Amino acid sequence: MNLQDLRDELATRAASTDQHPADLLPGVKHKIRRTKQRRIISAAGTAAAALAIAATAVPGVLNTPAPDPAEHPSYTQNGFTLPGELDGDELLKGWAGHVGENQLSFDWTPASKEISFVSRCKVDSEVLVWVRVNGVTVDTGPCTRDGGPIRNAVPIQSILWNDAPIGRPAKVTVDLVDAEGRAVHDPKQQIGVGIYADESESNNPPDQTRPGDYVLGGLQFRKQVGTQTRLGAVIGDRGAMQVATSFVPTSHAVVVQTVGTPQDYLYNPSEYRVQVRFGDGTTVNGYTSAGDQSQVDTSVPLQLTGPPGRPMRVTARLVDKSGKPVSVPQARIGVAIYDPGPQVRQNGIDFDREKVSDGTKYRFVRSVVVPATQGRVQLTTPVGKPFIWSYGSVGIGAGVWTRWDGLDAHQDGPMSGGFGWHDESPQTEPKTVDFYVNAGKPTGGKLAIALYEPA
Incomplete structure (x- = not known):
């Protein structure tokens, strides 16, 4: 696999939903900001301007202006040169090491959030250049002589600005590493990094903090998300791989939000999970x-088995995909529990009274709940109208895997206590949607499907 294939693969894996059967969040639409292709400046405007000047020259007078000096001079250090501008953007700070020096560090005081980092190497190599500011990853670029075909601006809302505030000195570190993040030593290689002005992220303003929001270390949980109201939340300090808090549920239904700092996981944040365990054993x-x-796209509707109205403890810890605790020294994690809003209780399960999809409000119509030992629950769909169907389970136990089959999609379902939903287009005749056990054997609990139609 060459370097570009590696980067493409990592980007795809980070943006896609993991369908590993041990994953408790199947079907989640994990929206990650797409890397923007940098603009290319056309020479057409310059050529047109030159023609206009020639057309207005005074006849008989020879115009021989001196060559214009470079608007932004290049930067050279240790025989390594960084261009003074890229795509018209000015070089604000540059640094280069000696040949054979595969780790750099230098001081930099940010004056603007509209910047990008561009790394360059003396010779092309199948390794990466890892750039951090005060320990926060800002770029993992290919080790090429031209800095790569794509520039990534630092997002305006990046947690970098919490760890490296505007106007305060910061430490920039640059490392030559392999695909696993291990240090690489190449006696013939020379690396440099340029910090360039970049306004491509200026149209993506940060999420503004509102009264009642829970904020720590550049991460936040909203007090209110639609009809959902936060009941409890906690965010840990850097390096705290386990956090805990308590809350009082108002019903059996809750919504779980988790938060983290994916840029701290170097190359593949999709390999990590925030495992949330409740006092009633639900995980x-x-x-x-x-x-x-x-955070909304990756939130998880959940049914608790503990009684409403009593304090319940919740613990979150960083784990790998297999559930093994891991440690990432720079990482932060957090968890928040939300009340989902008005519920309808049927057959011992709390269902949302309403749902909203693409701006359309849907109301609860009916549900089908069966003992999990039956292994399957089905719902006959309506005719002539769009609809939403919700699916999930309660108390089926660990080691039991589920799956759902819709009319236009099917995939692994949530674990015990988890719920999901899917919207469907109008049908010309009744059809059937299914939620069922596809591995393991439940000894108790329930399987459920609920139907929602336009209000």
Whole structure:
């Protein structure tokens, strides 16, 4: 696999939903901001301007202007040169090491959030250049002479600005590493990094903090998300791989949000989970998301077995995909529990009274609940109208895997206590949707499906 294939693969894996059967968040739409292709400046405007000047020259007068000096001079250090501008953007700070020096560090005081980092190497190599500011990863670029075909601006809402505030000195470190993050020593290689002005992220303003939001270390949980109200939340300090808090549920239904700092996991944040365990034994996995939309997209509706109205403890810890605790020294994690809003209780399960999809409000119509020992629950769909169907289980135990089959999609379902939902287009005749056990043997609990139609 060459370097570009590696980077493409990592980007795809980070943006896609993991369908590993041990994953408790199947079907999640993990929206990650797409890398923007940098703009290419056309020479057409310059050529047109030159023609206009020639057309207005005074006849008989020879115009021989001196060559214009470079608007932004290049930067050279240890015989290594960084261009003074890229795509018209000015070089704000440059640094280069000696040949054979595969780790650099230098001081930098940020004056603007509209920047990008571009790393370059003396010779092309199948390794990566890892750039961090005060320990926060800002770029993992290919080790090429031209800095690669794509520039990634530092997001305006990046947690970098919490760890490296504007106007305060910061430490930039640059490392030559392999695909696993291990240090590489190449006696013939020379690396440099340039910090360039970059306004490509200026149209993506940060999520603004509102009264009542829980905020720590650049991460936050909203007080209110639609009809959902936060009941409890905790965010850990850097390096705290386990956090805990308590809350009082108002019903058996809750929504779990998890948060993390994915840039701290170097290359593949999708390999990590935030495992959330409740005092009643219910366990679910979340992702290391950050930002309003991403946290909502990866949130998990859940049914607790403990009684409402009593304090319940909840613990979150960082684990790998197999559930083994891991440690990432720079990482932060957090968890928040939300009340989902008005519920309808049927057959011992609390269902949302309403759901909203693409701006359309849907109301609860009916549910089908069966003992999990039956292994399958089915719902006959309506005709002539769009609808939503919700599926999930309660108390089926660990080691039991589920799956759902819709009319246009099918995939692994949530673990015990987890719920999901899917919207369907109008049908011309009744059809059937299914939620069933596809591995393991439940000794108790329930399987459920609920139907929602436009309000």
